[in-house]
Amino acid sequence: MDEKVKEIVSTLLVIIVTLSIYFGLKVVLHTSSPLVVVVSGSMEPVFYRGDIVVLKGVRPEEVKVGDVVVYKSPIARYPIIHRVRKIEVVNINGRNELCFVTWGDHNPVPDIYPTPYGILDCVPADAIEAKALLVIPKIGIISIKVRELFGGG
Secondary structure, three states: HHHHHHHHHHHHHHHHHHHHHHHHHHHHHOOOOOOEEOOOOOOOOOOOOOOOOEEEEOOHOOOOOEEEEEOOOOOOOOEEEEEEEEEEEEOOOOOOEEEEEEEOOOOOOOOOEEOOOOOOOOOOOHHHEEEEEEEEEEEEEHHHHHHOOOOOO
């Protein structure tokens, strides 16, 4: 086999295996985003910028104080990964719902969460996407550098 063909086949195999692992993780870990790159220092010294965190999908009732969760905020560009400090039940638009008081280990104050009904000082259950399982140090820095290079930082 020609060297060029071998190189193309090898590259395709690496891509196929990588995608298979990623999609397999989505199924096994019950989340649409099984990996997240840490983009800020808000969780230092637990997670550092450039770390990759492996996530597991979780129902809000399964979240406990001390868990590190990922949620989407309407005011943030990327998903936020912070620790749950307290769990409350709040009234949102006439319904009692679980709400999670979160903040980064390196942050001095809790997160806020804007809703159409006002600003909450906790994250509503429907915003929680997953919780952290383990961290893979620094390999996500490549992703951050590429985003910065192309203006997506």
